Amino acid sequence: MGTHMxxxxxxxxxxxxxxxxxxxHEWLFDGGxxxxxxxSPSVVPLPMSDATAVDPEEALIASASSCHMLWFLSxxxxxxxxxxSYRDEASGVMGKDARSRIAITRITLRPVIAFKGHQPDAAELQRLHHEAHEKCFIANSLLSEIVVEPA
Known part of the structure; x- marks a missing residue:
């Protein structure tokens, strides 16, 4: 499966x-x-945080959304x-987990997908989202609940 850096x-x-x-700080990825x-400024106040930068919580939510989208498209x-087209305005909720630790306890994906030609019905969309969720490496790696609410 490989190593990612x-x-x-x-x-x-x-x-x-x-x-x-x-x-x-900077994140440097192997592709350049x-x-x-x-x-996050909600965790560490400005000016010690940079509101224009990506915080780890946002990155986790984006990773879950991106992984789901890539599997759905495939x-x-x-x-x-x-x-x-595919657009997802994903969100995450921070709270205390079962061990009373602060965690992202729920990620909600809200994909809006446009199709050309054949328009899948609700059952077909639900099946595709379910299978994408089951295959998503990120979702398989997380303990938090991930909910898909297609529009």
Missing amino acids: ATVSWSSDGEFLSGKYSRA AVVRGSS LAQRAGLDVA
Whole structure:
């Protein structure tokens, strides 16, 4: 199945010992992409966080959404469906898990999919979403609930 790599890089802005250091950092991926990361301003207040950067919670939600979409597209193509577009406004809820630890306890995917030609019925869409969820590596790796609410 392979190994996947990401490098996370941070350096001090000189305020480390005061606790008022920047949480901004970079994610460097093996294909060359660089993404600015930071703690969420809802966890660590500004200016120590960077509101324009991707926080780990957002990245987890996007990963679950992206994985589901990629499997859905693959399965739809194999079923002979012509997908014109796919958009998901995914969200995540943080709360206490069964061990009373703060965690993302629920991820909700809200895909809106447009098709060309044959329009699948609700049962066919539900089957495709279920199979995509079952195959998604990210969903299989998480303990939190992932709900798909297609529009």
